[in-house]
Amino acid sequence: MNPADLQIDARLEQALNQAAHFLQEAGADAPRLTAEVLLAQACGLEREELLKKLILCPSTLLDKAWLPRLQDFLVRRARGEPTAYITGRKEFYGRDFSVAPATLIPRPESELLIDLALKEAAHLDGNRPEARIFADFGTGSGCLAATLSLELGGNWRGLALDKSAAALRLAAANCRALGCAPDRLLFIRGNFYFAPIAGHSLDLLLCNPPYISAEEYFGLAREIRDFEPKSALVPEGSAPRRESCPNQPAAGTEDALCLIRLAQTLLRPGGILLLEMGSGQGKALLRAASQNTWSGLCVHKDAAGLDRVLFGKTHCAEKTQSQGQIPLNKICNIS
Numbered sequence: 657m658n659p660a661d662l663q664i665d666a667r668l669e670q671a672l673n674q675a676a677h678f679l680q681e682a683g684a685d686a687p688r689l690t691a692e693v694l695l696a697q698a699c700g701l702e703r704e705e706l707l708k709k710l711i712l713c714p715s716t717l718l719d720k721a722w723l724p725r726l727q728d729f730l731v732r733r734a735r736g737e738p739t740a741y742i743t744g745r746k747e748f749y750g751r752d753f754s755v756a757p758a759t760l761i762p763r764p765e766s767e768l769l770i771d772l773a774l775k776e777a778a779h780l781d782g783n784r785p786e787a788r789i790f791a792d793f794g795t796g797s798g799c800l801a802a803t804l805s806l807e808l809g810g811n812w813r814g815l816a817l818d819k820s821a822a823a824l825r826l827a828a829a830n831c832r833a834l835g836c837a838p839d840r841l842l843f844i845r846g847n848f849y850f851a852p853i854a855g856h857s858l859d860l861l862l863c864n865p866p867y868i869s870a871e872e873y874f875g876l877a878r879e880i881r882d883f884e885p886k887s888a889l890v891p892e893g894s895a896p897r898r899e900s901c902p903n904q905p906a907a908g909t910e911d912a913l914c915l916i917r918l919a920q921t922l923l924r925p926g927g928i929l930l931l932e933m934g935s936g937q938g939k940a941l942l943r944a945a946s947q948n949t950w951s952g953l954c955v956h957k958d959a960a961g962l963d964r965v966l967f968g969k970t971h972c973a974e975k976t977q978s979q980g981q982i983p984l985n986k987i988c989n990i991s
């Protein structure tokens with residue numbers, strides 16, 4: 657359907673049906689749900705309120721000012737813009753985050769990083785007098801840093817890093833809006849190659865790095881490729897490969913590999929690395945990480961059974977001196 661032909665009735669039920677039909681014709685995912693979300697946003701309502709109105713009073717007339725807004729939202733969605741950028745919101749770990757094109761839209765699979773971080777934090781000695789410190793590398797919208805700061809106990813402080821000033825501003829705004837204590841979270845400009853953080857000072861380092869290879873990028877859905885920031889998706893050093901070379905890192909793992917090396921210098925003895933990865937990268941990252949000294953190393957799978965998070969634990973104090981490698985047969989995959 658041509659956007660110019662989009663006619664929306666002023667009656668609620670009809671408007672919703674027409675919007676859903678338009679999105680379906682445009683090939684958008686979940687057209688009915690998306691129509692509800694966009695209509696609610698156009699009317700300044702929560703989706704639940706809209707659905708209540710729909711049941712109680714389906715012929716309610718929509719305000720004249722809402723129809724052009726809805727039309728604009730529908731046309732943008734039909735052209736591929738993600739719903740989250742149109743509404744400016746996305747839920748992550750049960751909280752509502754502001755999102756903008758400067759940052760990646762939070763993904764449900766990244767919630768596994770939070771689950772694992774909370775589990776690990778619970779095992780750390782809570783009696784230590786100094787604060788525990790976590791860092792979130794490539795914080796983007798701040799979804800990981802804000803969630804951890806709110807979920808962890810008062811003994812924790814956090815560092816949220818990003819190379820983009822726009823991302824750091826959004827992350828800080830999200831943290832403020834969600835009520836994170838300002839003295840417990842610090843926002844820092846940094847990247848996977850350089851981070852202004854003291855050596856061996858972190859208890860927990862988590863990161864959802866760019867992990868899409870330059871080749872994969874061209875095959876991504878246009879919703880992602882044409883709208884989300886390439887710098888948040890594709891590692892800086894990733895370039896299309898002409899011929900296979902056994903010594904180059906697996907495509908898309910360039911930033912992850914840097915972070916693994918950096919983690920060795922930043923984590924305290926007994927510190928934990930949690931690193932999100934692409935579904936086919938588990939073996940390559942385990943192999944690369946095993947070049948360093950870890951007391952534990954494994955890959956956690958996501959709800960779909962795909963490789964998703966690399967877990968690494970540095971040796972406790974007395975063992976950090978030894979430079980031995982962890983044998984590959986001591987490395988496991990966890991489902």
Ligand code: GLN
Pocket residue numbers: 759760761762763766793794795796797798799800864865866888889
């Ligand atoms: N940490 C943010 C997220 O998980 C951003 C990640 C990124 O930009 N690669 O959504």
